[in-house]
Amino acid sequence: MCKCDPYADRPAVYNPAVTTPVVEIEKLSRRFGTFTAVDSLTLVANAGEVFGLLGSNGAGKSTTIKMLTTLLPPSSGEARVGGFSITTQPVEVRRAIGYVPQAVSVDGSLTGYENLLIFAKLYDIPRSEQQARIREQLTFVDLTADAGRLVGQYSGGMVRRLEIAQATLHRPRVLFLDEPTVGLDPIARDAVWKHLIDLRDQYGTTLFLTTHYLEDAENHCDRIAIMHMGKLAALGTLKELETSLGTGSHTLDEVFVHYAGATLDSGGNFRAVSAERTTEQRLG
Amino acid sequence: MTGTFIHPLISFVDKTFVIAEFELRKLRHDFTELITRALQPALWLLIFGQVFARSGMMHTGNIPYLDFIAPGILAQSVLFVAIFYGINVIWERDLGIVQKFLVSPTPRTALVLGKGLSAGIRTLSQAIVVYGLSLFLGVRLNWSPLALLNVFVVVVLAATLFSTFSLIIACIVKTRERFMGVGQVLTMPLFFASNAIYPTDIMPAWLKVISHLNPLTYVVDALRTSMLSGSPSTFGLGMDYAVIFLTTIVLVFIGARLYPQLGV
Numbered sequence: 001m002c003k004c005d006p007y008a009d010r011p012a013v014y015n016p017a018v019t020t021p022v023v024e025i026e027k028l029s030r031r032f033g034t035f036t037a038v039d040s041l042t043l044v045a046n047a048g049e050v051f052g053l054l055g056s057n058g059a060g061k062s063t064t065i066k067m068l069t070t071l072l073p074p075s076s077g078e079a080r081v082g083g084f085s086i087t088t089q090p091v092e093v094r095r096a097i098g099y100v101p102q103a104v105s106v107d108g109s110l111t112g113y114e115n116l117l118i119f120a121k122l123y124d125i126p127r128s129e130q131q132a133r134i135r136e137q138l139t140f141v142d143l144t145a146d147a148g149r150l151v152g153q154y155s156g157g158m159v160r161r162l163e164i165a166q167a168t169l170h171r172p173r174v175l176f177l178d179e180p181t182v183g184l185d186p187i188a189r190d191a192v193w194k195h196l197i198d199l200r201d202q203y204g205t206t207l208f209l210t211t212h213y214l215e216d217a218e219n220h221c222d223r224i225a226i227m228h229m230g231k232l233a234a235l236g237t238l239k240e241l242e243t244s245l246g247t248g249s250h251t252l253d254e255v256f257v258h259y260a261g262a263t264l265d266s267g268g269n270f271r272a273v274s275a276e277r278t279t280e281q282r283l284g
Numbered sequence: 285m286t287g288t289f290i291h292p293l294i295s296f297v298d299k300t301f302v303i304a305e306f307e308l309r310k311l312r313h314d315f316t317e318l319i320t321r322a323l324q325p326a327l328w329l330l331i332f333g334q335v336f337a338r339s340g341m342m343h344t345g346n347i348p349y350l351d352f353i354a355p356g357i358l359a360q361s362v363l364f365v366a367i368f369y370g371i372n373v374i375w376e377r378d379l380g381i382v383q384k385f386l387v388s389p390t391p392r393t394a395l396v397l398g399k400g401l402s403a404g405i406r407t408l409s410q411a412i413v414v415y416g417l418s419l420f421l422g423v424r425l426n427w428s429p430l431a432l433l434n435v436f437v438v439v440v441l442a443a444t445l446f447s448t449f450s451l452i453i454a455c456i457v458k459t460r461e462r463f464m465g466v467g468q469v470l471t472m473p474l475f476f477a478s479n480a481i482y483p484t485d486i487m488p489a490w491l492k493v494i495s496h497l498n499p500l501t502y503v504v505d506a507l508r509t510s511m512l513s514g515s516p517s518t519f520g521l522g523m524d525y526a527v528i529f530l531t532t533i534v535l536v537f538i539g540a541r542l543y544p545q546l547g548v
Contacts, residue, residue, distance in 0.1 A: 069387050071547040091389050099387040101380030109310045118309075121302045122388045124295075150313060166384075 020047040022174055022206045023068065028077035029230075030063050037063040039230035040077065045223070047173070050200060050207045052221035054214070056260050060230040061210035062102070065178050068208070069099045082173040095123075098167035098205075102178040106162050108152030112143055115151060116166055123170035137165040140202075141195055157188025164195055168205065175199065177209040181216055193220055218252045226259040233259035292391075299390045303398025308405060318406075322413040325361040329354065329417045332481075342482055347515055351423045355507035356480030358414040362407045362439055363500055366446035367471050369403045370454030370463055377458070377546040386547040392540040396448060400536065403447035404440035411439050418511075426513045434510035434521070441528050442503040448535040455542035479504050479518070502527040 023045035030038040038060040045051040053061045066072040068081055070090040079086045082096030106115045116137060120130045138144045141161035146154065151162060160180065168175060180196070181189040197220065199205045211217055217224050218238060226234040226241075234241055234255070242250045245258055311318070329350075336342055337349040344352040376382045385395055418425055450467070457463050477491060478500040484492050495501050506524035509517035517524065 066548065069383075071383060071386055071544070094387055094389040097387065099384065101383045103378070103380035103383075105380030105384040107306075107310070107381060109313055110306075111313075114309050118302060118306045119384075119388065121305075122299065122385075122390050124389075 021045070022047045022049075022083075023051070023079070023081050023208055025064075025068070025079045026077055028064070028067060028079050029075050030060075030067060030072065031075045036230050038067070038074075041227075041230075041232055043225055043232060043235055045174075045206060045208050047206055048200060048204050049222045050197070050220055051209070052217040052224045053208070053210045053227060054212065054217055054224055054256065054260070055210075055227035055233075056212065058229075059227040059260065061227055062178055063230075064227070065099075065176050065208075065210055069097060069176050070094055095170070096173045098170070098172035098175040100160075100163045100167045100175070100177045100180055102182060104159060104163075106151050106159060106166060108150065110151060111148050112138070112151055112154070112162050113147040115162060116147075116169060119166050120169050125170060133169060137169055140198070141165045142191075155188070156184050157191050160184065160188070160192050161195055164192070164199070168199060168203070171203060172205065174206045174208055177207065179210055179212070181211065181213060189216070196220070214252050214256055224252075226256060228260045296391055296394050299394035300398040300401060303385075303390070303395055304402040304405065307399065307402030311406065318409045321361070321365055321410065324364060325357050325410060325414050326417060328357045328360065329414070329421065333357065333421070336481075343486070344483060347512065348423075350421050351512055351515075352483075352508070353481055354414060354418045354421075354423045355511045356478075356504050358411060358435075358439070358511070359442065359478075359500060359504040359507055360475055360480050361410040361414065362442050362503070363446050363474060364471060365407050365410060366403050366443040367450050367474075368467055369399070369447035370450035370452075370467070371460060373399070373451050373454040373546065374458065374460050374463055377454075382543075382546045386544055392543055393536055396451060396539040396543055397444070397536050399451060400444035400448040400532075400539075401440070404443035407439055407443040408436070411435060424513045425511060431510045435507060438503060438506045438510065438524075438528070441532060442500075445499060445503075445528060445532040445535060448532065448539050451539050452535060452542055455539070455545055458546070474498060474500050479508075484518075499527060499531045 021044045025041055025043050028038060028041045029036065041060070041064060053064060055061050063072065067074050068079055068086060070086055070093050074087065081093045084092040084096060086093050106112075110118075113134065116134045117130070120134060125133055135144070138147050141164060143158060143162060143165065146158065151159065154162065164175075164177075164180075175196075177196075181192055184192060193216070196207055200207055209221075221238070223235070223237050224241060225232060234244065236244065238252060241255045242252070245255060333350050333353045336353070342349050342352070373382070386392075415425065453466055453470070454463055457466055477494045478498050479495060480500065484495050484501070487495060502519060502524040505518050506521055506528070508515050509521060509524075519527075
């Protein structure tokens with residue numbers, strides 16, 4: 001266990017002019033039989049950035065996140081996360097990242113405190129520091145008063161905040177989030193975003209997330225990548241993407257339709273849709 | 285050199301117990317599961333056991349039939365509880381809990397063994413129920429500390445073995461509906477092709493061969509010789525432990541290979 005300062009290499013304040021690559025994806029592909037879910041994806045996310053991966057259902061966003069979090073081996077290509085290879089150094093990658101899946105990933109039959117305690121132990125946080133770290137996390141996500149309650153009694157927003165606290169207990173360099181605000185009402189969404197941005201500002205954590213809420217990407221992401229049918233269709237800041245459409249003012253909606261297409265049924269599968277609706281139901 | 289070997293081993297054991305603790309903490313908040321589980325061994329011992337003991341159809345040597353069947357029912361309830369453990373694993377997959385575990389740096393073998401171990405500790409409640417009923421029915425129990433320790437270890441190991449087997453099935457079938465079907469299909473043959481409720485001597489030759497390949501037979505044999513006074517082991521306690529241990533180790537390694545598939 002490294003006793004060094006976990007924040008030493010992170011920017012105190014995000015500065016777009018200073019770019020240190022922390023997620024480097026090089027020709028990453030994933031095939032399922034004859035279907036290519038992710039097709040030779042190449043992009044870089046920088047330290048301290050809020051990086052949004054957009055796309056319609058089945059565009060390959062979740063498959064990309066699963067490969068970057070070492071849940072799914074790539075068919076070809078490579079990616080380095082926090083400086084480690086996802087194919088040859090998966091354990092080092094796991095120590096460097098946190099992950100909030102789309103589905104509810106905390107246990108409803110345990111208290112908020114217990115959910116954090118188990119992960120503090122799994123991530124080798126020294127015993128002498130565990131209690132202080134858990135208290136810090138609970139304070140950070142405003143759940144101190146509810147730490148002793150069963151998570152099954154939490155609201156959707158509280159569950160998401162606890163998941164963020166759980167996924168960042170070990171102070172990861174990169175936090176991957178798959179549809180972090182799905183199923184939340186506008187107030188809960190704002191609260192989740194406030195904590196995510198605080199996480200970036202206080203700890204220099206890079207946020208790499210998927211979303212299909214365009215306003216989330218518009219309001220909070222420093223850079224946006226749009227995926228379409230497994231491929232990278234566009235990449236840049238919101239301003240860059242808008243100006244890429246040519247003269248006149250354009251909205252992100254127009255940019256999205258331009259790059260991801262406006263067809264009604266572009267992809268996804270039954271399991272993905274079912275999982276998303278179940279998550280919405282559980283959190284909503 | 286030794287350090288590089290010992291550190292991962294300590295970490296593995298530590299993580300295994302963390303996973304087991306995670307499962308056991310859930311029990312502290314909800315005891316209903318333990319109470320409902322107590323019903324099945326009670327039915328088998330009080331109804332099936334009593335009726336067959338009266339019929340005199342089973343020839344169990346100089347051991348009364350109720351004494352003979354008590355360890356068998358303990359093994360059976362361990363099997364029945366453990367074999368459906370995979371349902372929890374599928375539930376955790378449908379949530380995002382499996383993914384969260386898999387993204388942590390925890391060794392896969394520790395995740396699988398920890399889950400199995402927690403099932404083992406959970407099934408100890410079955411042992412308490414069967415001991416209580418056996419006492420009530422006048423079964424001649426062996427109360428020596430060594431015998432009790434053996435029962436404790438065998439119950440935990442057997443539940444670890446069968447719950448890991450269950451986890452492997454869950455990794456293959458992936459849905460609750462399919463799991464229920466496969467679980468039902470496997471449980472009864474494992475139970476009936478063992479020495480749990482009748483001696484293997486009365487089995488036809490082909491069934492006898494199968495029963496000797498069935499780990500439940502060795503679990504029952506170990507429990508019978510430990511739980512009862514004056515009941516010699518058929519295979520020897522050493523052989524029973526060897527079969528249970530080796531099968532568990534093999535299953536844990538297979539489970540650790542398959543478990544990551546649930547994260548996809």
